[in-house]
Amino acid sequence: MxxxxxxxxxxxxxxxxxxxxxxxxxxxxxxxxxxxxxxxxxxxxxxxxxxxxxxxxxxxxxxxxxxxxxxxxxxxxxxxxxxxxxxxxxxxxxxxxxxxxxxxxxxxxxxxxxxxxxxxxxxxxxxxxxxxxxxxxxxxxxxxxxxxxxxxxxxxxxxxxxxxxxxxxxxxxxxxxxxxxxxxxxxxxxxxxxxxxxxxxxxxxxxxxxxxxxxxxxxxxxxxxxxxxxxxxxxxxxxxxxxxxxxxxxxxxxxGGNNALIVLDDADLEVASSAGAWGAFLHQGQVCMTAGRHIVLESIADEYLERLAKRAANLPVGDPHTEQVALGPLINERQLANVDRIVTETVAAGAEIRAGGNYERLFYQPTVLAGVTTTMPAFREEIFGPVAPVVVVRDEAEAVRVANDTEYGLVAAIQTGSVDRGLDLARGLRTGIVHVNDQTLNNDAYAPFGGTGASGNGSRFGSQSSWDEFTQWQWVTSRKEAHGFPF
Missing domain, CATH: 3.40.605.10 (Aldehyde Dehydrogenase; Chain A, domain 1)
Known part of the structure; x- marks a missing residue:
């Protein structure tokens, strides 16, 4: 052809x-x-x-x-x-x-x-x-x-x-x-x-x-x-x-987005760590919907970190045109420098690298950071690279507060053993999109898509939303015959 x-x-x-x-x-x-x-x-x-x-x-x-x-x-x-x-x-x-x-x-x-x-x-x-x-x-x-x-x-x-x-x-x-x-x-x-x-x-x-x-x-x-x-x-x-x-x-x-993946203490951690790896590392993390902050309840945080780091360490990185790899290169040197800066500054502030943290040319290894707090660059900034910062919280109320502690409001995801628990938590999240028992990277052509705050001005893509985006209303009246007025 x-x-x-x-x-x-x-x-x-x-x-x-x-x-x-x-x-x-x-x-x-x-x-x-x-x-x-x-x-x-x-x-x-x-x-x-x-x-x-x-x-x-x-x-x-x-x-x-x-x-x-x-x-x-x-x-x-x-x-x-x-x-x-x-x-x-x-x-x-x-x-x-x-x-x-x-x-x-x-x-x-x-x-x-x-x-x-x-x-x-x-x-x-x-x-x-x-x-x-x-x-x-x-x-x-x-x-x-x-x-x-x-x-x-x-x-x-x-x-x-x-x-x-x-x-x-x-x-x-x-x-x-x-x-x-x-x-x-x-x-x-x-x-x-x-x-x-x-x-x-x-x-x-x-x-x-x-x-x-x-x-x-x-x-x-x-x-x-x-x-x-x-x-x-x-x-x-x-x-x-x-x-x-x-x-x-x-x-x-x-x-942009700085999206939260919340892992509750009743989640299946094998599934949750898989969702976390996919959400953080797909397309080298260069997605507005990337899971940029992994917010995990403290009772299961160590196990989640261990599983996520193991997944990251096993993901091959290289030329996607000639090799069987899970991650390709970052788009350019500027993006690489920014990702490395955020990781370096976050580690200097007290975080710990559990996987990755290094690179060769534009190929940045999938990276897991433990001990991240809300004041560190990896929490506050949109990284746009293959980095998973993990933040430990005491309970659901703190998880919601930490998830909302950002200027962005695109998407969030929740991993839990109870759909009702996830839906209850979702009501407190200030995002345009929430996924329960899924990861953050989802798109359907027929669903409204868009964020709030620094993630967008509330406009929505999606089939029915397209009428609002790309047309405007015109009001038209007509009479069979014209008539006079008092003036």
Missing amino acids: TELLDQVDWQGKLYSNGWRDASGGVLDSTEPATGAVLGQVGQADAADVAAATARAAEAQPSWAEQTGPARAALIRRAAAILSDNRAEFERWLVREGGAVPGKAAFEVELVLGELWEAAALPTQPWGHLLPTSEPGRESIARRVPLGVVGVISPWNFPQILSVRAIAPALALGNAVVLKPDAQTAISGGALVARLFEAAGLPDGLLHVLPGDAEPGAALAADPSVAMIAFTGSTAVGREVGAVAGRTLKRVSLEL
Whole structure:
């Protein structure tokens, strides 16, 4: 089978009214495991953004006039093409993003779910017949597209965190301008563009503009853009929100997390330590939903630590493209330095390394820290690396207080032998998501997803939530005949 990217001249180009040269030059795509250059894409600048948003605004009205079934059919075609070409999408996630094959397959499966759910949106009811206070008047409320939606996506799950906004936005009649992260500009940019191009999306409705901060800032400030859907760090999200707010556009911010996995004293510790290892170490801990704080009741803390450390020590780390490994590389040197700093400072403050704590090149060993307190860097900061800090608490009340002792509020998980006990505890947690007898890393295309506090502004992704994200209400009244008024 000829691969999707082999069918077009994409190298060194960006996608905006077809594949064309970028004003900002070119970007190298580098494999973090080896340092090899995998390809090049066009690097967008502010001029590219302005041209793309103008063209998107021009193309969007005719797309919105398409019937719901027609838009749905295109999204279904994209899903079918992805299903037929998933090996290509997975390989780029492994090589460009440092994902192990299982994570890459999981991400592509999530993308397929998002596409199928988005395809169901355009044929759902899109308005209400309202009561009216005046005889002879019909009153309706209907959903209408926003116009042009700007999407800024990160490098850690580059395909799903792009498509979960692109697909519903297009399905509901919008045009989209995507700014993927420069580090995964092929897997999260060029491939996504090619997917929708192959599905037959008309020109002008999707623009993919890789680059650094310049195109992101230009997109957030552009008056032609009605909404920004941003996924990334809390620090950058605050900047995006401030810039976008000056033009009063809608902003959906899905930001960082410092998530708690609470282990109660009636939990099955073999299962709980497995959930803890998966939650802490999947994709090298580079996930906003990572279990970044393991809060364990003191009566079972020693055994939990022993089991978790044993699991960490047995997880192989290496090049996911050429070796059978559980963890691949961190994305870059900056991320490695930050992870190592947090671990080093936490140990200097009195914590103990029970597993890991060392690295070679970008390969950081899965690490378990004991004796962590609420004042230490590994507790207070989002690590975004394969580190499991374990905090010991006396009882459930202290577990809730410690879990809530953070500015973040994305997700929490609870391990317990009693579902009712877990649900009771969950009511006290200030997070947008809670999982009982599970780990923190879960995503369903049909479930509302989002956090509170420094984890986001309360916006939600997910099939039904997409109506609130990517459309706005319009109230329309009509009379068969006009009539006069007292003035």
